[in-house]
Amino acid sequence: MKIAVVGGGVVGMSATVALLDAGHDVTCYEPGPIMGERSVGSTRIFRFAHVEPELVRLAGEARRGFDRWSELAGRPMVLPVECVITGSDLVERASAMAEVGADFEVVRAGSGRLRLPVREEPAVALVDVGGGVVDVDAVRAFLTERGGRAVVHEPVYRLDVTAGGAVAVTAPGGRTEFDALLLAAGAATAHLAAQVGIHVPPLLAHHLRCTFPVADGEWQAWIDLPRDRPGTYQHLAGPGRWAVGSAVEAAEVAWERGRDAAEAASRTALLEYARTHLAVDPTIVDEIYCTTVPNLDDGVHVRRNGPVVANYGVNLMKFAPVLGRDLAAAVST
Ligand SMILES: Cc1cc2nc3c(=O)[nH]c(=O)nc-3n(C[C@H](O)[C@H](O)[C@H](O)COP(=O)(O)OP(=O)(O)OC[C@H]3O[C@@H](n4cnc5c(N)ncnc54)[C@H](O)[C@@H]3O)c2cc1C
Numbered sequence: 001m002k003i004a005v006v007g008g009g010v011v012g013m014s015a016t017v018a019l020l021d022a023g024h025d026v027t028c029y030e031p032g033p034i035m036g037e038r039s040v041g042s043t044r045i046f047r048f049a050h051v052e053p054e055l056v057r058l059a060g061e062a063r064r065g066f067d068r069w070s071e072l073a074g075r076p077m078v079l080p081v082e083c084v085i086t087g088s089d090l091v092e093r094a095s096a097m098a099e100v101g102a103d104f105e106v107v108r109a110g111s112g113r114l115r116l117p118v119r120e121e122p123a124v125a126l127v128d129v130g131g132g133v134v135d136v137d138a139v140r141a142f143l144t145e146r147g148g149r150a151v152v153h154e155p156v157y158r159l160d161v162t163a164g165g166a167v168a169v170t171a172p173g174g175r176t177e178f179d180a181l182l183l184a185a186g187a188a189t190a191h192l193a194a195q196v197g198i199h200v201p202p203l204l205a206h207h208l209r210c211t212f213p214v215a216d217g218e219w220q221a222w223i224d225l226p227r228d229r230p231g232t233y234q235h236l237a238g239p240g241r242w243a244v245g246s247a248v249e250a251a252e253v254a255w256e257r258g259r260d261a262a263e264a265a266s267r268t269a270l271l272e273y274a275r276t277h278l279a280v281d282p283t284i285v286d287e288i289y290c291t292t293v294p295n296l297d298d299g300v301h302v303r304r305n306g307p308v309v310a311n312y313g314v315n316l317m318k319f320a321p322v323l324g325r326d327l328a329a330a331v332s333t
Contacts, residue, residue: 014324065321
């Protein structure tokens with residue numbers, strides 16, 4: 001089939017590679033660098049720990065997919081440091097993991113089982129034994145090597161479903177018809193999807209992740225969701241580098257606040273959090289900005305209308321290999 005993929009983030013590139021491997025004629029439209037928007041940066045958390053058993057199962061398939069990619073690339077793609085979960089929905093996550101048979105332990109402060117750069121250990125924690133950190137640089141290099149030849153560096157302006165059931169893509173290079181199309185354009189997915197009658201939540205919010213110097217160590221990744229203050233996610237982002245995101249009230253990063261104000265509020269909140277709670281040097285040495293979809297829970301969303309399949313969701317990096325496989329199958333049938 002002749003198939004278009006709109007967006008060269010981790011989702012679009014994973015699907016492009018799966019479609020090329022299946023022998024399809026693929027064009028992936030990406031105006032910027034490959035994996036340069038929401039997939040930017042060098043690390044993300046990988047975890048089995050989800051509230052829904054179905055997502056724990058999906059993480060298991062994704063983990064096997066990362067192992068396969070690692071073998072093909074000759075370098076590991078998930079650093080197996082474990083992932084610690086603390087806070088409000090620990091019991092739900094533990095029960096979903098138990099249902100699927102994913103390996104976890106529930107531990108207490110002082111047990112010697114936690115490796116977190118904190119001033120005070122959390123009272124109780126779930127250790128997701130198979131969790132860790134995705135090496136996004138390795139993923140980007142692998143997907144670029146295997147799928148880069150299909151990428152056209154142009155933005156898509158317009159999508160139309162034709163009377164004959166094909167889909168027409170209008171880009172600076174002209175109008176081209178395809179048998180099917182996968183829409184994985186991140187922040188631009190909602191307005192492109194609307195052109196072909198697919199509803200994707202259009203609301204956006206600002207998000208900033210800051211990195212602080214930390215003592216060398218095999219620190220676990222950590223997701224902390226306390227009831228009395230905004231949650232955080234944290235992990236090693238390279239040797240001696242501790243990345244922390246969130247810790248900020250939703251109103252401070254609402255779209256209407258504007259990027260500059262949202263970034264300033266996030267910086268202030270993260271610095272205060274690092275000073276108060278973490279055993280790190282409270283100096284910001286790196287930042288990643290991106291847009292996110294507010295009020296969207298963990299999970300993968302897929303919508304179809306005729307020849308067009310659209311994907312959206314949050315925290316999609318950890319599912320990349322399985323998303324690529326399943327979206328490629330969905331758009332080519
Ligand atoms: C700071 C941060 C921390 C995160 N932490 C985690 C984590 O710990 N674990 C996890 O699993 N996930 C995490 N995520 C989320 C994860 O990285 C994203 O869900 C994932 O990268 C999204 O990939 P994507 O391909 O859907 O979107 P993107 O990477 O945004 O790709 C969409 C692409 O579409 C392109 N595009 C836009 N408009 C057009 C157009 N008109 N025509 C053609 N192309 C277009 C863009 O240039 C972009 O490259 C985090 C994200 C960030 C930014």
